[in-house]
Amino acid sequence: MVANFIFSILLILAVVLFTKNVRRIAQNILMGKKQRIDDQKPRRWKNMAWVAIGQSKMTTRPLSAILHIFVYVGFIVINIEMLEILIDGIFGTHRILAFLGNIYPVLISLFEIFAVLVILACVIFLVRRNVIRVRRFWNWEMTAWPRSDANIILVTEILLMSSILVMNAADGLLQVRGDVHYAALGPFLISDLMQPWFAGMTDSALVTLERSGWWFHIVGVLIFLNYIPYSKHFHIFLSFPNVYYSSLQPLGKMVNMxxxxxxxxxxxxxxxxxxxxxxxxxxxxxxxxxxxxxxxxxxxxxxxxxxxxxxxxxxxxxxxxxxxxxxxxxxxxxxxxxxxxxxxxxxxxxxxxxxxxxxxxxxxxxxxxxxxxxxxxxxxxxxxxxxxxxxxxxxxxxxxxxxxxxxxxxxxxxxxxxxxxxxxxxxxxxxxxx
Amino acid sequence: MTGKEKINVPLMAELAAREEKPEYLFWVGCAGAFDDRYKKVTRAFASILNHLETSYAVLGTEETCTGDPARRAGNEMLFQMQALQLIELFHSYDVQKIITICPHCYNVFKNEYPELGGTFDVVSYVEFLDNALSEGRLKPDLSKYAGVRITYHDPCYLARANDVTEPPRQILRLLTGHLIEMERNRHFALCCGAGGGQMFKEAEKGDKEIFIERTEEALETQPGIIATACPFCMIMVTDGLKYKNREDDVKNYDIAELIAHALGK
CATH class of the missing domain: 1.10.1060 (Fumarate Reductase Iron-sulfur Protein; Chain B, domain 2)
Incomplete structure (x- = not known):
């Protein structure tokens, strides 16, 4: 009960703070001059579908395009799990989506595959930025803050994904051990492979681990949500409207005064x-x-x-x-x-x-x-x-x-x-x- | 184009005096009129127009700057003064279709004059030549360049700015079996360094000139000919070849020149 209460308070706080920050950004954007952009709507939707949702312009650099797709699709897919976490958090349930029956382990396994792909992509991104030092990430405008911002985002994503996997591994072990609070829902494709790491732990230690994973993930997400408005990561929201409102004119055309x-x-x-x-x-x-x-x-x-x-x-x-x-x-x-x-x-x-x-x-x-x-x-x-x-x-x-x-x-x-x-x-x- | 014999070029004013109206206004542009190297391209294209018996005329001394370099350099006032003046002149001759050799002129006419009241049917010479070739109206000697390695440098204002990437390639593929692409081509081609007013000023301080970077990329294809389709690109690439001491074994020709040569002109 206390946990539900704390969770709900945290959630409300995070959403209120995020809304406030988004409004601040919206106000800043509206400090710009007025320009009416409401023509050719079908073409704009098509652009948005192709360029923003479909990421068509990323493909010119195939490696970063593929890795980015992992993170992007992972983000969207794993948000379904966020829904479960939110409901569980508010109502004190455990894995509410388990009513889906046989689909549930398939779904969780899918999330886990994407979690691994996201971790993989983020690790390679970190290596490209900090070890290989790909030139475009080290231009002179890439001062300490922009470089740290990128690293913070990548490390956070790795931690968030890892916590899901650890949580699922602990949960799976408890399921195998027949714990009454952990109904058998598995198998989970990836986290089952991690179970041996935690096999030596007592039931209560596993419960703590599972709960810690859950809390780490959701609190992490809520903090990250409120980090995004201060970060270049805000593109996850603005890319879509930005492409929608982008110019449909030939690139050669300059704006007339x-x-x-x-x-x-x-x-x-x-x-x-x-x-x-x-x-x-x-x-x-x-x-x-x-x-x-x-x-x-x-x-x-x-x-x-x-x-x-x-x-x-x-x-x-x-x-x-x-x-x-x-x-x-x-x-x-x-x-x-x-x-x-x-x-x-x-x-x-x-x-x-x-x-x-x-x-x-x-x-x-x-x-x-x-x-x-x-x-x-x-x-x-x-x-x-x-x-x-x-x-x-x-x-x-x-x-x-x-x-x-x-x-x-x-x-x-x-x-x-x-x-x-x-x-x-x-x-x-x-x-x-x- | 062998000698310096005069070629017959109709003038708008003369035609108007006879109450005649050509189908096309052939817009020569400043480089086409004043740059010694590029004048040859203008001659080549005019000779093709004559060969095709195209109904066209030029403005001659009535031609002035489109205002494009002024606009890109931030002088909107001067650009619009030029543009409004030209639109009035075009209307006075009841111009409907304009052919340009310069991609920068093409771009302003096509994209920027309509907003100022000047809507014309604007055709780039590469589109015009590609049509004439594909319709069989031009029959160049296809053996002339058949064995020559040619690479094509896309002008920004044709490729990126206006999506004109294929007509020049179709022309070149007809002329040679060895069209070799540079690594950066079409919409992702590297600029020659002359656009945006850079043609008329020294480059800012850096560690390399853009035209050298691009020429080196072109030379990596081991071409016999670097084909260009813009006067400013031509000036840059020609300079690049001089800088690299390659002007003897690698030639820089405009697409119109290649066709004119293959037509025996």
């Missing part, structure tokens, strides 16, 4: 625009992106969806040739900046400012190294678009600060004066024909 169009039309034909919009003076607003709040909510959702896998950076021509630009860093910077801005507003109110911007995190040198080749966008398994952020920040540099590199300023004046980025006379345009 309608405020610029309006300004130019006004310059060319002042009377026509005035009569069309009424005489109201509308604020043209700032050009480009200076701070994270100048981006759209979708860019901010991108930032919270990023799991720092670094596929973008490892395929970026600038990154791979030693330039300072890393698309992953740009996305991480956006996230860290909106977190910072969100915290400030939480503490000091809606209009608080710390005088900082995205440019305190992202250097001009990073922005100017981009070739706009779209490799990062193409690579991202969850359809994050780092390029749009880079281009929006370039727009701010050029149009608000006139801070383009000198050679590009020369290019601009060539286009303006000669109609070509090079300084050639327009009269020579037909020389090619001989």
């Amino acid at each position: 309608s405020n610029v169009t309006k300004e130019i039309r006004m310059m060319l034909n002042p009377s026509a625009v005035e009569s069309a919009t009424g005489s109201e003076e509308e604020d043209i607003g700032q050009f480009g992106t200076k701070d994270a709040t100048d981006l759209t909510w979708k860019h901010l959702m991108d930032a919270y969806t990023c799991t720092e896998c670094g596929r973008c950076t490892s395929s970026c021509p600038a990154s791979m040739t030693g330039k300072k630009l890393s698309p992953r860093k740009v996305v991480m910077d956006v996230r860290d900046r909106i977190e910072e801005a969100g915290k400030l507003i939480c503490r000091k109110g809606k209009d608080a400012s710390d005088g900082k911007t995205l440019f305190d995190r992202i250097a001009d040198e990073e922005l100017w190294a981009c070739t706009t080749c779209n490799a990062c966008v193409k690579e991202c398994p969850v359809n994050i678009n780092p390029l749009e952020v880079i281009l929006e920040m370039r727009r701010y540099l050029v149009m608000e600060k006139a801070a383009a590199p000198g050679e590009l300023n020369a290019t601009f004046s060539n286009i303006e004066n000669n109609g070509a980025p090079w300084q050639f006379s327009n009269e020579d345009r037909m020389q090619w024909a001989g």
Whole structure:
């Protein structure tokens, strides 16, 4: 009875805290500019099914794709066991799903197979990150925290899966010994093989072990649940909506700045625009992106969806040739900046400012190294678009600060004066024909 | 293309003066008009258009920049000024179809001009050539390059940006039995390093130039020819071959040139 009570309190606490954190993230995302995305719903659902649920873009790197599938499917399948644990915890039952009869051991055995696959995948992931040191996990933006975050996630998953297996092994042994509280439900495919490890234990020690496994698992899950909103692991929730809301346009299409169009039309034909919009003076607003709040909510959702896998950076021509630009860093910077801005507003109110911007995190040198080749966008398994952020920040540099590199300023004046980025006379345009 | 003899290229303005209208506007682009190496590609493609008796014309001195490099470099104001001006010019000639050789021009016309009021039927020259070949309207000498190892470098603005990956390959497979893919190809091809305004500035500090990385990858296929389909890629790959001292044994040709050569032009 006490146990049920403690369990229920823990569960409620965990859910309340998690909800609070999710709301905090949602509020931060909504600090971005409004953008309506409600077109072509069937295509969006299809994208989500294919890219997010089906993980189609992961396959370009087969080893991590397969291992990730183990963890991903394992996570989903083992959540069925979570359901049993929740019911048992609240009502003080033991293995409530046992009423399924012969299916039950099959189900548990399946969970156990996935538990082993998850452990296997996580161990290989840890080795890749910390022993082999795969380059994309050691880029300069992968400082102590992002690296630890990844390790914490992997170790936690290994512990959570192990505790299920230990719990089942102890349970199985007690079943074999005919303990009245442990009805014979087995065999369990994997944990039965572990039984010899615990064979020397007394019945009461086994009961303690079994209970410890159960509590370790569920308390671990509840703590982990509340760790996720502070971690790159949040992708397990946001990947799906992020893919759903991702752009359906060809990658080559840049977002049009309608405020610029309006300004130019006004310059060319002042009377026509005035009569069309009424005489109201509308604020043209700032050009480009200076701070994270100048981006759209979708860019901010991108930032919270990023799991720092670094596929973008490892395929970026600038990154791979030693330039300072890393698309992953740009996305991480956006996230860290909106977190910072969100915290400030939480503490000091809606209009608080710390005088900082995205440019305190992202250097001009990073922005100017981009070739706009779209490799990062193409690579991202969850359809994050780092390029749009880079281009929006370039727009701010050029149009608000006139801070383009000198050679590009020369290019601009060539286009303006000669109609070509090079300084050639327009009269020579037909020389090619001989 | 042997000599520098003048080839006959119709001008939009001249046709309009005769109250004629071509089917296609052939958009030459800045590199096509001003880059010495790429002018040969423009000539090659125009000669193919003439060979096909295509109804087309160019804008000549009326052509100006699409604004693409300005837009990618953050100067939206300049981009839109150029774009709105060009759209007006296109409308004044009642342009319906545009053929481009430059993938960057192709991309802005196709994807970015419609939002500014300029919707046209935009065709890349690789799509156009692929159609002409598959319909049998172009009959190049298929023995010319049959034994040559050719690798194809995908321009970002055709492949990734617009999913145009197969037409150039179909053309090359027709011309050679030895089309060798680089490790990174199609949607995952490595950029030549020129896009996004980089063509017009020094690269940021790094430990390698992108064009050298890509040229080395191309050379790993041991090609006789590196085929390109973009003026800026061509400038980069040609530079890469010079840097690697391979310009004598490996040639960089545009797809249009290969066809023109195989047509005996």
